[in-house]
Amino acid sequence: MNKIKIGIIGTGNIAKTHGGNLQSIPDVLLGSVFDINTKSSQAFAREFGMTVRNSIEEVFSDSDAVYITVPNKLHAELSLEALAAGKHVFCEKPFALNIGDAEKIVNAVNDAGVIYQLGFNRRFAPVYKKMKDFILGGDLVPVSFNIKMNRGELQTPPWTSNPEITGGFLFESTLHLIDMVCYLFGEVKKVTAVGSKTIYPCVDDFSMIFEMENGIHGVLSSSAHTTWMYPFERVEVYGNHFAISNDEMESVTYCSGLDQPYCQETFSTLPIEKRWGFIQEDSLFIARLLGKQEGDMDLIATHIDGYKNVELIENIYQQIGLGR
Numbered sequence: 125m126n127k128i129k130i131g132i133i134g135t136g137n138i139a140k141t142h143g144g145n146l147q148s149i150p151d152v153l154l155g156s157v158f159d160i161n162t163k164s165s166q167a168f169a170r171e172f173g174m175t176v177r178n179s180i181e182e183v184f185s186d187s188d189a190v191y192i193t194v195p196n197k198l199h200a201e202l203s204l205e206a207l208a209a210g211k212h213v214f215c216e217k218p219f220a221l222n223i224g225d226a227e228k229i230v231n232a233v234n235d236a237g238v239i240y241q242l243g244f245n246r247r248f249a250p251v252y253k254k255m256k257d258f259i260l261g262g263d264l265v266p267v268s269f270n271i272k273m274n275r276g277e278l279q280t281p282p283w284t285s286n287p288e289i290t291g292g293f294l295f296e297s298t299l300h301l302i303d304m305v306c307y308l309f310g311e312v313k314k315v316t317a318v319g320s321k322t323i324y325p326c327v328d329d330f331s332m333i334f335e336m337e338n339g340i341h342g343v344l345s346s347s348a349h350t351t352w353m354y355p356f357e358r359v360e361v362y363g364n365h366f367a368i369s370n371d372e373m374e375s376v377t378y379c380s381g382l383d384q385p386y387c388q389e390t391f392s393t394l395p396i397e398k399r400w401g402f403i404q405e406d407s408l409f410i411a412r413l414l415g416k417q418e419g420d421m422d423l424i425a426t427h428i429d430g431y432k433n434v435e436l437i438e439n440i441y442q443q444i445g446l447g448r
């Protein structure tokens with residue numbers, strides 16, 4: 125069987141994670157890379173046995189599928205170019221930074237008839253998979269939720285506080301948990317939000333109330349200046365005398381009834397790529413390209429999920445009225 129030839133645009137931090145994962149998948153041939161920083165692309169190419177190209181077009185012409193792992197503000201533009209070239213796309217989150225671009229990508233994916241996957245690794249992380257499995261299996265019937273998704277600072281790297289590059293703090297780590305709300309609980313009927321701009325030159329604190337179409341409701345708070353006090357990320361779900369919560373991607377704790385002991389599963393012994401769901405999302409992307417995917421399809425974040433996220437986030441920023 126032919127191997128899938130992968131091109132990578134952007135050779136920074138997250139590209140290294142994907143590069144390492146892809147290297148371990150036998151059906152993958154790591155092909156070529158492009159980065160505006162040639163030192164970075166050369167070092168990356170050396171590490172993963174790839175070829176450095178001088179433009180994205182050269183990478184496209186040399187690949188079956190491309191990974192887009194550049195800063196947020198470039199995702200829409202590069203996704204559209206890759207789709208126009210007929211390439212399958214794995215794009216890191218966020219999908220796009222405004223609804224106009226989101227709509228263009230949805231149309232382009234449909235027109236190109238290729239596979240498009242968004243990098244929402246948390247869907248694949250064992251802690252969240254456990255929650256989803258309890259819900260799908262009917263053991264946990266969620267009624268409400270309480271979520272926090274914090275960041276310690278917006279200083280490293282410095283551009284993380286620049287909404288011109290990120291699209292706003294909500295498009296950073298918070299987005300993973302906005303996606304999680306939709307992934308675990310379904311369609312959002314209404315979101316009500318307040319926020320403030322205090323420590324950084326972007327809206328850096330959010331309190332949001334979600335009402336879902338199926339009646340589930342909950343809160344999500346997100347602050348960008350909390351220090352890295354553990355855990356910075358936690359989802360608590362409350363159901364039919366069933367409660368479950370996680371501490372980042374390290375452990376999940378649940379109690380399945382009033383007369384039940386509570387149980388904890390800890391994943392800290394797993395390599396981080398597996399604990400955070402990165403290897404699983406890359407493996408599934410490649411399996412989809414090979415037409416070999418079985419099960420787990422509900423884990424995939426598609427262009428439709430991406431569109432809905434952007435729509436929600438624009439709505440939240442409009443309600444707060446302080447810009448990005």
Ligand SMILES: NC(=O)c1ccc[n+]([C@@H]2O[C@H](COP(=O)([O-])OP(=O)(O)OC[C@H]3O[C@@H](n4cnc5c(N)ncnc54)[C@H](O)[C@@H]3O)[C@@H](O)[C@H]2O)c1
Binds near residue numbers: 137158159196216217
């Ligand atoms: N899923 C996750 O958990 C996760 C984690 C980290 C980052 N990300 C996302 O991945 C993306 C990249 O983040 P990162 O931490 O790797 O950033 P990074 O700054 O480490 O890497 C980005 C790379 O893109 C290159 N680049 C910039 N403009 C380019 C262009 N026009 N053409 C080609 N290359 C260009 C830069 O030179 C740099 O090497 C961001 O959108 C971020 O949100 C996702």
